[in-house]
Amino acid sequence: MKNGKWKMENTLKLFLMLCVLSGGVFAQTTEPKPSAPKTVKIPAVKETKLKNGLTIVVVERKNVPLVTVQMLIKAGAQGESKKQAGLANITASLLSKGTKTRSATQIAEEMEFLGADLTSAVNWNSSVVSVNVMSDKIEKAFGVIADTILNPAFSQSEIDLYKSQSLDGLKYNLTQPGFLTNYVASVFSYKEHPANGTPESIESLVRADIVKFHGDKFLPENSVLVFVGDITLKSATDLADKYLAGWESGKKNEIARRIGVLTRIGGTDNSQIPIVNRILVVDLPNSGQASVSFAKHLTNGRVACSPVNRILSCQPNASYFPALALNSLLGGGYSSRLNQEIRIKRGLTYGAGSSFSWRDQNSNFGTRTQTKNESAAEVAELVVAELKKLSEGDIPEAELNPRRLVLTGGFGRNLETNQGLAAALADLYSFRLPADTLNTFMTSVMAVNDKQIKQFAAENFNSGDIIIVGDYSVFKDDLAKRFPNMDIEVIKADELDITKENLRKAN
Amino acid sequence: MRNFSKITLLLIFAFCLSLSAIGQVKVTPMNIKQRTLGNGMKIVSLQDNSSPTVAIHVWYDVGGKNDPAGRSGFAHMFEHMMFKSTLNMPGEKLDRLTEDVGGFNNASTAEDWTNYYEVVPSNHLEVLLWAEADRMQNLNVDEANFASERLVVQEEYRQGVLAQPYGRLFQYLDSLSFQKHPYKRGVIGNLEELAAATTKDANEFYKTFYRPDNAVLIVVGDFDQKQFDAWTDKYFAAIKKPDSKIPRVTEIEPDWTAERRYMQTAPIVPFPAAAITYLAPPSKSADIPALRLAELILSGGESSRLYREMVRNQKIAQDASFNADIRVDKGLLYFFGIASESGTSEQLEKAFLAELKKIQDAPVSAQELEKAKNQLITQALRQRENNDGKAIVIERAIAYQGDPLAVNSDIQKLQAVTPADIQRVMKQYFTAKNRVVIYYNQAKEEESK
Numbered sequence: 001m002k003n004g005k006w007k008m009e010n011t012l013k014l015f016l017m018l019c020v021l022s023g024g025v026f027a028q029t030t031e032p033k034p035s036a037p038k039t040v041k042i043p044a045v046k047e048t049k050l051k052n053g054l055t056i057v058v059v060e061r062k063n064v065p066l067v068t069v070q071m072l073i074k075a076g077a078q079g080e081s082k083k084q085a086g087l088a089n090i091t092a093s094l095l096s097k098g099t100k101t102r103s104a105t106q107i108a109e110e111m112e113f114l115g116a117d118l119t120s121a122v123n124w125n126s127s128v129v130s131v132n133v134m135s136d137k138i139e140k141a142f143g144v145i146a147d148t149i150l151n152p153a154f155s156q157s158e159i160d161l162y163k164s165q166s167l168d169g170l171k172y173n174l175t176q177p178g179f180l181t182n183y184v185a186s187v188f189s190y191k192e193h194p195a196n197g198t199p200e201s202i203e204s205l206v207r208a209d210i211v212k213f214h215g216d217k218f219l220p221e222n223s224v225l226v227f228v229g230d231i232t233l234k235s236a237t238d239l240a241d242k243y244l245a246g247w248e249s250g251k252k253n254e255i256a257r258r259i260g261v262l263t264r265i266g267g268t269d270n271s272q273i274p275i276v277n278r279i280l281v282v283d284l285p286n287s288g289q290a291s292v293s294f295a296k297h298l299t300n301g302r303v304a305c306s307p308v309n310r311i312l313s314c315q316p317n318a319s320y321f322p323a324l325a326l327n328s329l330l331g332g333g334y335s336s337r338l339n340q341e342i343r344i345k346r347g348l349t350y351g352a353g354s355s356f357s358w359r360d361q362n363s364n365f366g367t368r369t370q371t372k373n374e375s376a377a378e379v380a381e382l383v384v385a386e387l388k389k390l391s392e393g394d395i396p397e398a399e400l401n402p403r404r405l406v407l408t409g410g411f412g413r414n415l416e417t418n419q420g421l422a423a424a425l426a427d428l429y430s431f432r433l434p435a436d437t438l439n440t441f442m443t444s445v446m447a448v449n450d451k452q453i454k455q456f457a458a459e460n461f462n463s464g465d466i467i468i469v470g471d472y473s474v475f476k477d478d479l480a481k482r483f484p485n486m487d488i489e490v491i492k493a494d495e496l497d498i499t500k501e502n503l504r505k506a507n
Numbered sequence: 508m509r510n511f512s513k514i515t516l517l518l519i520f521a522f523c524l525s526l527s528a529i530g531q532v533k534v535t536p537m538n539i540k541q542r543t544l545g546n547g548m549k550i551v552s553l554q555d556n557s558s559p560t561v562a563i564h565v566w567y568d569v570g571g572k573n574d575p576a577g578r579s580g581f582a583h584m585f586e587h588m589m590f591k592s593t594l595n596m597p598g599e600k601l602d603r604l605t606e607d608v609g610g611f612n613n614a615s616t617a618e619d620w621t622n623y624y625e626v627v628p629s630n631h632l633e634v635l636l637w638a639e640a641d642r643m644q645n646l647n648v649d650e651a652n653f654a655s656e657r658l659v660v661q662e663e664y665r666q667g668v669l670a671q672p673y674g675r676l677f678q679y680l681d682s683l684s685f686q687k688h689p690y691k692r693g694v695i696g697n698l699e700e701l702a703a704a705t706t707k708d709a710n711e712f713y714k715t716f717y718r719p720d721n722a723v724l725i726v727v728g729d730f731d732q733k734q735f736d737a738w739t740d741k742y743f744a745a746i747k748k749p750d751s752k753i754p755r756v757t758e759i760e761p762d763w764t765a766e767r768r769y770m771q772t773a774p775i776v777p778f779p780a781a782a783i784t785y786l787a788p789p790s791k792s793a794d795i796p797a798l799r800l801a802e803l804i805l806s807g808g809e810s811s812r813l814y815r816e817m818v819r820n821q822k823i824a825q826d827a828s829f830n831a832d833i834r835v836d837k838g839l840l841y842f843f844g845i846a847s848e849s850g851t852s853e854q855l856e857k858a859f860l861a862e863l864k865k866i867q868d869a870p871v872s873a874q875e876l877e878k879a880k881n882q883l884i885t886q887a888l889r890q891r892e893n894n895d896g897k898a899i900v901i902e903r904a905i906a907y908q909g910d911p912l913a914v915n916s917d918i919q920k921l922q923a924v925t926p927a928d929i930q931r932v933m934k935q936y937f938t939a940k941n942r943v944v945i946y947y948n949q950a951k952e953e954e955s956k
Contacts, residue, residue, distance in 0.1 A: 029595050032637050034608070035630040038559035038729075063557060064888045065532040105819070108810035113874070115881030117808070134532040134885055161819070168778065168825040168847050175672050175775045286774035288669025289662070333611075335602045344599065347658025350666050370666050402607030409609020413626065416558055416893040 040412040040442070043421065045435040046233045050240055052249045053221030057425055057435065058236045059228045061418065067138050067229035068418035070130040071149060072426040074224075075217035076123045077195035078359070082187075082499065086166065086197020087205055091213045092120040092127040094162060098153040107144060116141045118148075122195050124359055126430035127217075132419060135230035139239060146243035149218060154210050166202050177291035177469040178370060180282055180493065187498040188280055189295035189465045190364045200499045219250040224429040228422040271391050273462035275384050279486050280465060281479070283472035284493040290376035290470025294367045294383050298460050302358035303431050314432040321444045322452035323356055323363070328403040329453065330354050330390060331367055333410075336403070337386050338367060348375050348382075360431065365460070373474035377482045380466050387464075390457035395450035408442045469493070534887050536915040537897065540732065546748040547720025550739050551901060551911045553727045555894060560610075561632045561728030562894040564624040565639050566902050568723075569716035571618045571694035572756050572836070578704050580696015583616035584660045585712050589623060590614075591652040594645035596638065598652060604631065604638055618690050619835040620906045626895050629729035633738050639724070640742035643717055648709040657701060664695050673845065675773045676780055676947045683769050684784040684839055684943045688760035719746045721753050725901050725911070728894035760786060760837050766942045772950035778825065778848070780947040781855040784841040785936050790833050790907035794935070796920045797928040798831045798840065803879035804871050804929070805829035805862065810878070812866070813842075817858045823850035824858070835907060840936060852946035867933045870926035883921055 046058045073092075080087040096111075096118055097104040111118045116133035118141075129149065133141040173179040186194045193201075225244075227236040276294070300323060305314040331338040331354025338352040352369035367387075371379045414420040415438075428437050468479070472490060479488060497505040540552045574581045592598045605612040610627030623642075625635050668674035678693050685691030724739065763786055788794050806813045806828040817827040826845040832838045842863075844855040890896045904913040 031595070032633045034628075034634055037628055037630050040559060064892055066885070066888050066892070105810060105815065108808060109878075112808040112810045112882060113878040115878075115883075115885035117885075132885065132889065134881075134888065136532050137881075161822070164822070164848065165818075165825060171848070172672060172777045172825075172845070175777050177670060284775075288671070288674070288775075289665045333606055335599070335606050343659055343662075345655070347655040348662065350659060350663040370670060371662060372665055402603075405609040406606055409611070409628070412609070413560065413611075413893075416560070417889075417896075418892065419889075 040415075042439050043415065045425065045438065047435060048233065048237055050220065050237075050245060052245065052247055053219075054240065054244060054247065055224040055429070056237055056240050057224060057226045057429070058231065058233045059421060059425070060230075060232055061228060061421075062230050064418075065135045065230050066132060066418055067135050067227060067231045068130065068132050068422040069138070069142065069145065070128055070226040070422045070426045071145065072224040072226065072429055073127040073129075073218055074125065074222050074430055075213075076126045077193070078125050079213070079217060082193040083201060084205060084209060085193040085201040085499075086195070087209055087213050088127055089122040089196055090159070090162060090166070090202070090205060091210050092122050092129065094154055094158055094210065095120060095129060095148040095152045097158040097162065098155050099147045099151040100153060101151070102144070102147060104158055107148065110144055111141060114141050118145065123430070124192070124195065124357065126426070128423075128426055130419075130422065138231060142239050143243055150244070150247055152214060154207055154214070156207060159205075159207055159210065163202055163205070166197065167199055170196070170199055170202070174493070174496075175284075177284060177287050177289055178368065180284065180469045180496075181291045181293045181368070181467050182366070184280065184282055184469070184496070184498060184503070185293065185295040185364075185366060185465070185467055188467070188503065189366075190297045192364070194498075198497075198499055200497065216250075220244070220247045221249045224426065226422045226425050226429070228425070229418040270460070270462045271458040275387050275462055275464060276466050276483070276486065277463040278465045279380075279479070279483060279488045280467045281472050281488060281490045282467070282469040282493050282496060283490055284469055285471055285473070287373065287469070287471045289370045290373045290468055290475065291368070291370050292376055292379045292383065293369075293467045294387060294464050295467055296365045296461060296464035298356075298363045298365055299361075300363055300456075300460065301361035302363065303360055303433060305360075305432065312432060316433065316437065316444065319452075319456060320358075322448050322456045324407055325400070325404060325445065325448040326390065326453045326456055327354055327356055328406050329395065329400065330386060332403070333406045337389070338369065338383065341382050341386060342369055342371075342379055346382075348372075348379055352379075352383075358431070365464075373471045374478075376468050376470050376475040377479040380468060380479070381482050384466070387457070387461045390461065391454050395453055397450070400448075400450055400453075404445050404448065407445045411441055411445075532884065532888070534884065534891065534918050537891075537901070539901065539911050539914070541911060542736070544719065544739070544744045546744065546746055548743055548746070549723040550736075550743070551723060551725045551905070552730075552732070552735060553897060553901065554730060554732050554735075555727060555897070556729045558894065559629050559729050560626055560894055561629040561726060561730055562624065562626045562898040563632070563635050563639065564622055564725040564898045564902050565643070566723045566725060566905060567621045567623075567717060568619075568721045568753075570616055570620045571692065571696075572689040573716065573754075574689065574692060574696065575708060575712065577700060578696075578708060579692040579700040580660065580664075580694070581700075581704055581708060581712065582621060583694050583696065584657065584701060584704060585709055586614050586616045586621050586623075587656045587660060588648055588653065588709055589642055589646065591656070592647045592649070593641050594647060595641050601625070601638060601642075604634055616694055617906075618694055618838075622902060624895070624898070632726070632728075632730055632735070636724075636738050636742045640746060643719065643722065643743075644746050646713055646717070648706050648713070650706055653706050653709060657704065661698055661701055664698060664701070667695060672773075672775055672777055673780060673947070676771070676782065676945070679769070679771055679945055679947070680782055680784055680839060680841060680843075683767070683771075683945055684786075685760055686763070688758050688836060689756055690760070690834065690836070690838070714749070715751075715754065718749055718753070719743065720748050723902075723905055725898050725905070727898040727901070756836070762786070763941045763943070765940050766944065768944045768946075770946045770948070772948050774950055776947060776949040779846045779850065779852045779855075779949075780844060781846075781852040781859070782841055782843045782945045782947070783856065783859055784839045784943045784945070785938075785941050787831065787833055787838040787840045787936065789837055790835050791909065794932045795831075795833055796917075797924050797932045798833070798936075799883065800876065800879045800921065800924050801866065801929050801933060802829055802831045803882050804875050805866065807879060807882050812862055813859075816862060817844065817855070818847075821854075821858060822847055823854045827855070827858070833907065852948065856944060856946075863933070863937055867930065867937065870930045873926065876924070876926055876929070880922060880924075884918065887918055
């Protein structure tokens with residue numbers, strides 16, 4: 001590389017000389033300082049209830065003549081068994097595929113004629129139907145949404161079509177290393193199941209399952225209707241009253257979700273236990289890249305709840321904000337440690353990051369990155385080293401504060417759009433958190449310190465799994481060399497069946 | 508503004524009238540300010556103090572089509588280098604100035620342009636203007652950064668092209684369709700030509716295209732106009748405009764004269780696919796609004812023609828779309844389909860051509876057209892929800908129509924489109940000789956090694 005260096009210096013000199021000759025280099029050399037910051041205004045949230053128990057949440061905002069409506073049902077993939085994986089998803093997806101009086105095509109036609117886009121999404125503990133529409137067309141659109149929630153037909157032909165589309169979609173996704181990693185981790189590491197189902201579970205779902213899931217879970221007292229945008233509390237309530245007053249509540253008591261005791265940081269220090277317990281490889285021959293992940297199920301949940309006057313009252317769990325800050329430091333955003341080490345310093349990936357998926361009483365943590373098959377083992381080693389550094393190394397304030405600001409800045413930006421704000425509210429309500437949690441988010445993040453993060457890492461990042469999906473023949477030797485004392489479990493992608501105990505298809 | 512002239516009132520009346528056809532909601536015009544500095548750099552700004560953030564975009568008139576010969580993917584790879592060190596900033600300083608204060612930055616390279624953008628709390632605007640001015644004139648391309656960023660771009664290629672089942676097919680759309688125009692190389696390029704690039708190429712490219720008279724600064728958000736103008740004078744006006752001419756792409760894609768057909772394969776293709784491309788008119792053509800509406804009528808949502816026919820009725824496709832990929836020079840109009848478990852490439856082609864014939868033979872209904880217009884208005888409103896969204900809309904108007912103010916007339920142009928206009932463009936551009944058909948299937952075992 002001597003030659004390369006010589007070339008660089010000369011090119012640089014020549015370049016500078018050209019600038020001087022052309023009269024360039026008038027650059028300001030001192031960086032101007034920012035002026036005083038302004039505060040981000042958190043919009044006012046209004047709340048009311050219909051007689052049938054449906055909660056209505058409204059944020060009035062008139063910057064554009066649009067309204068976002070989100071109907072949150074507090075039931076998601078958590079409410080289905082592993083054998084029925086995908087049931088919540090198929091139920092929510094089929095709502096718009098026909099009602100007692102409208103066909104699937106009519107619903108699509110009516111909504112799209114209004115310029116409204118109707119979507120549904122299923123999370124672990126909630127299902128959300130949402131629509132974005134011009135404010136002068138909200139009534140027509142709302143009438144259709146209400147009909148789909150109250151009167152879905154779940155016709156056999158739509159169930160069959162949806163199942164075949166889901167199976168096609170899964171077959172497609174299961175050729176992608178990143179998707180396969182999460183798919184396997186859901187069972188292998190998190191002891192759950194994929195919310196979109198498995199080929200085996202989707203195949204087995206029948207109409208009665210769907211009708212029952214809808215009947216049991218889609219109840220007004222189990223739902224929250226969020227409006228954000230160019231609409232008032234009064235007109236929103238009038239709309240809900242007109243179209244949803246006939247929605248009958250179930251048994252009067254609140255749908256019980258198992259929510260137990262308060263969880264706190266300050267448990268056992270597990271830092272002496274090795275970070276990696278198992279290595280799983282899903283062999284995908286000819287894969288264009290390998291996906292490398294660390295996955296760990298944690299007992300730290302999103303909320304801490306206790307009954308107050310027989311009603312469950314929840315607040316963010318004490319470890320929630322330290323966990324968010326930890327993630328921001330490790331793998332949230334471009335300059336986080338994983339991306340620094342794997343992409344910026346070494347050029348081994350286009351991007352590396354990490355995230356938590358929150359449940360009430362626990363969470364799933366995962367890192368993610370894709371690299372050429374040749375460097376899969378090296379990347380796995382780098383990921384483990386970064387996890388280790390969290391509990392063992394220093395977290396200087398100069399590094400931590402920017403990572404707090406990444407969180408608060410992203411939070412503020414997200415609230416700028418109707419959709420972003422509505423989703424943030426739906427998320428809070430799905431965890432039984434009060435709407436004013438929005439107002440305390442920024443101060444809670446700013447209060448996290450380095451000790452809390454280190455403690456969180458020491459308690460939680462041990463006995464996790466490394467999952468690699470890629471062309472095993474390419475990285476087999478290197479992986480054995482870099483993780484010499486570990487058993488490596490290998491499953492061929494086309495033999496994978498995550499509904500089986502050993503994750504393999506029966507012969 | 509207290510005394511409206513009669514003409515103004517009349518114009519407003521006409522404007523409202525044209526809007527009433529599609530409902531009461533209207534898209535508020537943007538009060539955009541424009542000026543050009545002595546060195547040729549254009550400054551476009553839109554003050555909006557409703558949220559304490561500001562979006563800053565620097566748009567350069569250089570893209571994948573300007574890749575040097577034998578250096579496919581270079582413009583994009585160079586975009587990555589713009590985050591490395593300058594005379595006044597160490598590498599990744601842009602991240603310190605944005606991410607570290609609660610903002611974000613990114614950049615993208617298209618066939619026709621490259622943009623660099625940030626959204627930051629508005630009290631950081633001046634610092635970002637300084638930084639953008641600095642990297643416009645003082646970039647320092649060093650060997651180590653260049654080598655490491657090349658690896659990153661190669662991983663980007665693997666992730667987007669090789670590790671995606673249909674990644675290669677998207678490459679083929681350009682490489683097999685265009686015969687002469689540099690669009691045929693594709694923005695991401697290929698691993699070999701990325702490997703051949705040198706720092707010398709980078710310095711040459713920088714000097715050639717990164718200059719004030721090839722750039723537009725677009726700022727939307729919370730600032731004071733007078734203060735902003737003073738800052739742009741302070742940081743950008745002194746940047747010297749080189750005497751050399753900016754080289755432009757002169758190749759013109761010749762009219763296609765006969766249908767071409769290709770059968771491609773790749774190692775992992777879960778379902779057969781097919782694409783049919785047609786050469787599109789350039790972005791400034793008056794036919795674009797009609798093509799945009801045709802795009803929605805054919806594939807905007809589950810009530811669209813392709814979805815209803817191919818996904819729901821015939822059940823031969825899991826994905827069937829029509830896309831107007833409009834570019835500054837002639838781009839592509841293309842059908843793209845992925846078969847369902849029971850479908851084939853042949854069936855997809857046949858169904859696409861049948862739908863094409865329908866839209867050519869009979870005008871679309873008034874109802875269908877109104878639906879497409881409502882979809883576009885809603886889309887336009889959603890794009891205008893925040894500062895960055897508005898900056899993007901303005902930037903695209905500059906890129907494709909050469910005029911930021913086009914954002915205020917685009918919607919009226921779409922509203923003026925008639926069923927006859929759509930029928931005419933569908934007949935004009937979608938001819939058999941102006942067509943490339945690509946089938947894409949799983950390679951046989953021995954081919955994939």
